[in-house]
Amino acid sequence: MHHLFPNQFPVLQTSRLRLIEIQHVHQPDLFYLFTDKLVTQYYHVIPLREVADVRKIVDMLQQRFRDKQAIRWGIALENQQELIGTIGFNSWVPGHKAVLIYALVQEYWGKGIMTEAINAVVQYGFDTLRLKRIEAEVLQGNTGSERVLLKTGFQHEGLLRQGMIWNGAAYDINMYARLATDPQPGSIFIDRR
Numbered sequence: 062m063h064h065l066f067p068n069q070f071p072v073l074q075t076s077r078l079r080l081i082e083i084q085h086v087h088q089p090d091l092f093y094l095f096t097d098k099l100v101t102q103y104y105h106v107i108p109l110r111e112v113a114d115v116r117k118i119v120d121m122l123q124q125r126f127r128d129k130q131a132i133r134w135g136i137a138l139e140n141q142q143e144l145i146g147t148i149g150f151n152s153w154v155p156g157h158k159a160v161l162i163y164a165l166v167q168e169y170w171g172k173g174i175m176t177e178a179i180n181a182v183v184q185y186g187f188d189t190l191r192l193k194r195i196e197a198e199v200l201q202g203n204t205g206s207e208r209v210l211l212k213t214g215f216q217h218e219g220l221l222r223q224g225m226i227w228n229g230a231a232y233d234i235n236m237y238a239r240l241a242t243d244p245q246p247g248s249i250f251i252d253r254r
Contacts, residue, residue: 080134214246
């Protein structure tokens with residue numbers, strides 16, 4: 062099943078976006094994204110004091126891809142080089158499931174960009190990685206994230222009490238998931254029995 066994981070980083074294209082490999086040239090973009098208090102309110106990242114601190118994050122993302130453990134795309138607008146967000150699978154159980162993780166620069170919130178990115182990544186997960194299940198863990202109170210998940214066909218499965226540990230503290234998280242067998246969001250299921 063590891064053979065389904067790409068050796069070369071896959072670039073995904075949507076109508077408005079290019080999902081590309083995160084490189085060191087993107088450090089300033091990631092610094093901007095991950096030092097925004099609104100973005101990181103529900104998204105745990107190591108504290109960043111300067112752009113150089115992002116080097117460790119980029120190295121880790123690239124290493125996890127090489128080790129076939131995770132894949133994280135940078136979100137770029139068509140014909141732009143800078144990243145306005147990230148999206149990907151944080152952990153991957155070959156042939157079974159992966160955990161979706163994403164963040165977007167707040168200037169781009171509410172424009173349907175994350176919906177577009179999630180749809181592309183989920184399709185890649187089901188079609189290419191042959192996943193059966195894609196999960197998303199959402200900290201309580203993160204209603205924006207919950208809205209975009211519901212819009213992209215995820216279902217709320219319940220509250221995982223103390224389901225996440227960060228910096229020694231336990232957090233309750235809402236579990237959302239989408240199955241490969243779920244109907245496409247927005248598609249109309251017609252029963253022709």
